[in-house]
Amino acid sequence: MIRLAIQKSGRLSEDSLKLIRECGISFISTTSKLKTEATNFPLEILFLRDDDIPGYVADGVADIGIVGQNVLVEEGLQQLSVKNLGFSKCRLSLAVSKGAEYHDVTTLQGKSIATSYPNLLQEFLTSKGVEADIHTISGSVEIAPSIGLADAVCDIVSSGSTLISNGLREVETVFKSEAVLIANQNLDQEKNRLLQQLLFRMEAVQKAQKSKYVVLNAPNSAIPQIKPLLPGIKSPTIIPLAEEGWSSLHSVVNEDDFWDIIQKLKEAGAEGILVVPIEKMIG
Ligand SMILES: Nc1ncnc2c1ncn2[C@@H]1O[C@H](COP(=O)(O)OP(=O)(O)OP(=O)(O)O)[C@@H](O)[C@H]1O
Numbered sequence: 418m419i420r421l422a423i424q425k426s427g428r429l430s431e432d433s434l435k436l437i438r439e440c441g442i443s444f445i446s447t448t449s450k451l452k453t454e455a456t457n458f459p460l461e462i463l464f465l466r467d468d469d470i471p472g473y474v475a476d477g478v479a480d481i482g483i484v485g486q487n488v489l490v491e492e493g494l495q496q497l498s499v500k501n502l503g504f505s506k507c508r509l510s511l512a513v514s515k516g517a518e519y520h521d522v523t524t525l526q527g528k529s530i531a532t533s534y535p536n537l538l539q540e541f542l543t544s545k546g547v548e549a550d551i552h553t554i555s556g557s558v559e560i561a562p563s564i565g566l567a568d569a570v571c572d573i574v575s576s577g578s579t580l581i582s583n584g585l586r587e588v589e590t591v592f593k594s595e596a597v598l599i600a601n602q603n604l605d606q607e608k609n610r611l612l613q614q615l616l617f618r619m620e621a622v623q624k625a626q627k628s629k630y631v632v633l634n635a636p637n638s639a640i641p642q643i644k645p646l647l648p649g650i651k652s653p654t655i656i657p658l659a660e661e662g663w664s665s666l667h668s669v670v671n672e673d674d675f676w677d678i679i680q681k682l683k684e685a686g687a688e689g690i691l692v693v694p695i696e697k698m699i700g
């Protein structure tokens with residue numbers, strides 16, 4: 418049995434649970450129960466406050482966990498990181514009052530800054546040669562300038578709407594973050610085997626999410642032009658259509674190049690292009 422710690426409730430919770438389910442692992446989760454066992458994989462899930470997750474994994478109370486890089490690095494435990502998970506993307510940023518004068522980071526020299534991330538902030542300020550007075554508070558950081566607690570804040574930003582609602586202006590990015598899978602560094606052989614199985618499944622899920630299955634029809638004369646646009650996993654499948662002189666091509670396309678490729682396929686004479694999501698992708 419391997420023990421996984423995830424956030425009980427917050428910005429990491431939903432996608433963490435979704436990822437485990439996409440790995441084909443079933444479990445019953447209720448908001449009141451802080452521990453659950455998977456029904457079809459030797460996995461126990463603990464639901465915790467996110468700040469506690471790196472420490473629990475470092476101490477071996479949990480074997481693996483999902484947490485934001487911001488929390489992991491703030492706690493000085495980045496060595497536990499095993500895999501970037503691509504969700505809960507956000508940044509730790511410095512912000513000042515909307516109307517405040519700000520030229521560059523040296524504007525903050527001697528100023529007071531409220532944050533829940535004193536270590537990440539201190540490291541950033543030191544790298545810029547700036548000395549400031551850091552006020553560590555555990556939440557509602559964005560309120561600090563308006564109540565006279567600090568001149569600036571350093572907090573998590575995603576859409577930026579929390580900053581705007583609180584009359585603040587983002588001025589510097591201190592750290593970029595996403596969710597990561599972390600693991601205890603002394604897992605026994607059996608737990609390590611289970612971790613490798615989970616990683617294998619997570620990679621299949623991630624690859625599939627980045628890819629689309631494309632099916633299209635084309636006149637045979639257009640195939641030499643279309644084929645190099647669809648390298649797929651190895652090369653496209655080409656099947657003759659019932660209509661003489663036409664074929665159907667099947668392939669996998671990376672999401673990043675997707676629209677560009679579709680445009681080129683149309684120009685090359687492709688018709689009836691179908692794009693289908695892929696659930697898992699192995700190899
Ligand atoms: N607005 C956001 N968009 C995307 N990711 C975010 C956002 N805010 C925070 N995160 C990421 O999700 C993590 C958890 O954020 P959340 O706000 O739920 O934490 P919290 O309030 O400290 O939760 P807890 O009650 O578990 O201590 C953060 O450490 C960060 O990595």
Ligand SMILES: O=P(O)(O)OC[C@H]1O[C@H](OP(=O)(O)OP(=O)(O)O)[C@H](O)[C@@H]1O
Binds near residue numbers: 574579
């Ligand atoms: O840039 P935005 O999209 O507005 O997101 C940023 C906000 O999101 C997080 O808080 P959350 O809403 O999770 O609440 P919390 O303060 O209770 O953690 C973070 O602490 C910011 O306050």
Ligand SMILES: [Mg+2]
Binds near residue numbers: 466467468
């Ligand atoms: Mg927290």
